[in-house]
Amino acid sequence: MDIPIRRIEVRPADLRRLEAHADQVVFVDGVLHRNGRAEPVRFGYRGNRTRQAPKKSFEIRRRGGTLHLNAEYDDPTMLRNALSFWFFRQIGVPSPWTQHCRLIMNEQDLGVYLEIEGVDATFFRRRRLGCRSLFYAVNHDADFSLVTGARAILKASLFDGYERVIGSREDQKRFERFIFDLNTLRDEGLRRHVAERIDTPLYLRWLAGAVCTGNADGLTQNYAVYESTHDGRYRFVPWDYEGTWGRNCFGQLCPMDTVGAFGENVLTTKVLGLPDARRAYRQLIRHLASTVFTEEYLVSVVRDWMRRIGPAVLADDTRRHAADGWAREFTVIYEYIRERRQFLLKAMDEDEGRSGMG
Template sequence: MMNDKSLLNYQMYIHPSDIIDLKKDLWNDEPVPGTLTINKRKFDIDVVFRGSHIRKFKKKSYHVSFYKPSHYKGSKEIHLNAEYKDPSLIRNKLSLDFFESIGVLAPQSKHIFLLLNGRSEGVYLELESVDENFLQRRNLPNGPIYYAVDGDANFSLVSDLDKETKKSLELGYERKCGTNQDDQYLQEMIFKVNTLLKEEFEKEIHRYVDVEKYLRWLAGVVLTQNYDGFVHNYALYRNGETGLFEMIPWDYDATWGRDVNGREMSEDYVRINGYNTLTARLLSVKTYRKRYQTILKEILEHQFTIDFIKPQVEQLYTLIRPGIKKDPYKKVHLERFETEPNYIYRFIELRKNYLTANLYKLD
């Protein structure tokens, strides 16, 4: 889903009575029927509001499922994110593209302009769904995919939510594709992470987790400073050939110096060694800790730089600026929108300095 030279219009129609029903109960996940027209091609769809706290915002985000035709560009569903609290509207895409640039599996995305029942809803980010089609498009082996849906997805035996021992090691995860047998592999991995003695852990963990890819993912979370990314905002994929679990980032708008509410986040908010039980155990092993240090150094030198990021920011701003001026929710904040690139560049400098000064902690 590469950027086009201009924003593509998506025309969605939902019967007004169905919109009323959706708004009556924001947390109802029962979809309503609708149509979506893209490039003069009309699709019958099911649509529902998506997200957790974002459902309360004036500008809604949508989960769209195609059923006639059943797929659009190989996808049976897409996510249309309002990016309402991000004054730049680019942080999510910038982050996901950044992960891809450092060798981490990440969903593709593109900005579009949404019209609902003929009314402009503004600039949205279309996000690729992480499912079996995600794997097929990349010629990856089939395997189960789990969404980390809450703080219980912390790779621990203890809940991050109530600090009690978990009743099930599947807590915090929602299986997107796979079988009951796959659930057993997930539970076994989490159990091993928590119960292997240190010497055993170093020898055994590579049989369950693709450690190199995990450390690259960890570097991406730490660099972009997604505080929720360690126990949330990711999908877990078990590669059908290697049998190893890999991490896939998801929902990365709270990054590049701003939190989930768009407020400024200091450059030292997330520590260099990150969080969650699996991270702590891996970084307790000198071999893995030094490898993580090397990965960070390489990315700090090459991808996490203004020279690398600035052309991407400028390209995205050139693309979406005309749409922002027509966005009923964002056009009144145009002046703030225009100042965000410099804010992002400043964050890169500050975060780079902070992390560079703390690399010694990984010795």
Template sequence: MSYSIPSYALILKDTDLKDLRGDLWNDEPVPANLQIDGVTYDIDIAYRGSYTRKFRKRSYRIEFIEPKVFSEAREIHLNAEYKDPSLFRSKLSFDFFNDLGVLSPESQHINLTRNGSLKGVYLQLESVDEFFLKKRGLPSGPIYYAVNNDANFSLMRDEKMKETLLSGYQRAFGKPSDDDILLELINKINTVSLSNFSSEISHSININSFLRWLAGAVCTMNNDGFTHNYALYHNSETGLFEIIPWDYDATWGRKVDGGIMKCNFVPLEGKKSNHLCYLLMRVPEFRKLYRNILEEVLETKFTADYMENKVVSLHKALRPHILLDPYKKSQMDKFDCEPEFIFQFIRDRSNFLKDQLVSFY
């Protein structure tokens, strides 16, 4: 089945557009209309992201007001992917995580116009909230976004005590009383002895899912995704937390600024700044499980052969739209080189990880 790129038409009043542009760092939305497949939705729209707000092509957060739901979602994100020469690294990553059995947001490229002016290709990203759970038939449970580097599962950051254990997290769904569950998790991670860590942490975290997420983050080499750019979901039936990837444009060999990242930049064990990753790798049974997962992934999923059709299909589907994108059409040479760049990264990264596994016990 071919990958289609639908068109969305954003319509704002001049006064509301002026308000939106007036303060890049204001998270308060303005009203607008969004036309999709002949249906007009009343929406609230605001800029999203941190440093990306400074780019010429900006990303948006959209909440549907009337009708209140679009495609089983109350809220979506339109990511500009401005620094990614391929514009599909995020989607490639989320689809990869899904193949690994990790909960991941759905994503879909779209063409966006604003008041009749073409703004180019965006990646529509599913919000991780109660609708995300309902769509997958998952039990209700609180969800937290890791919004900054304080979300490192530690009591400290940069050798300084954090103000609160919840520093770095933002509740996206749930009640204030749910914060106690996350507080208990972080406290347990930092107080349980290493000798008891295996049994204790297994009652709080879906270990297999977490280690599969770690394998995905390590393979895609998301240097920016270990202490933020993820979400935590507490499954009310199992009583376990699961981790969900978020914002994966700086991957597959590219930095956040679009530059080249060497294939050995992120260690096989992940980044030690994520205190939970660090502790899990100190436990022999978890270390062995992670090794088995990573070996499986390197042999079956993280290969140029396995990823070829996914990469080529996305590139082929996006190319005619990138040719019209006012922010990207002048960079077609780079866009056309990205598939082979990604394949070479996979080969180099895989070889590096396999070499590291030789002495990983």
């Protein structure tokens, strides 16, 4: 099956400007041809480490919402992000829609890309979710702690690690206060704080998604947190899940247990320190391990996806990975799911045993 084509037209001088400032946030004018329509856009390179890769990723700002065209340069399958976001939707967590496509810029075929829906105001409007404020977690300081680095130096600002996308300075201060109280309240005060400020059931599903897929960065960066207009609680949306399903963000094979069964970051520690939440998390993991996080459920999805995008990916000579390793990636993902599922079930049993003794 052919994959859709996206075309971008840009002045050569503007393209040279982007290339000359690849390590900076620069946007230029262009025209995007998509789904039979042409529209004016602003676009530029996106990412951090990927800005230096031979095949760049792009951010496209348009009236209909932000799009990201990810090169997925370090993922041999080019499907780990897409599979992860699909998995999150299966477990009830809002996540970006994706579409594999071919990108042609000024008549030059740049190969296969993954188009990813941006998490912005349009994202929430489409889902009829009220969003009062939105923050991106952009580096590892977004761990909800008061300190930074190996020497545990007090952060200059409790907003370190975040970028404000929607909302006011007051919204940001309220989020900083949430982090401060999270670290300083104890016992009943902490329990009340978590209940009032976090949508705990949704947080547990988001946590379970990061834990099941094995995203080592997913809990300390690469997520979006928004404040609901409905009840003022914070909710979480996954972002950048290329380093998953048995490979890290550099595309290297990694141990199945790289991410602990109970995740990491201060908020997770505080939430799972509450007996009712911890019990609910164990029940959730066991439920997922008997339904959607199983070899039987996921293997057919992975196989179908690889069959659909395989011809285009294997014909793409802009990729980092050799075509002869494509089929082996099915085994990598399959073995990861099988081993990870067993690991998580064992961890839940052991934790329940310790809780019972306590």
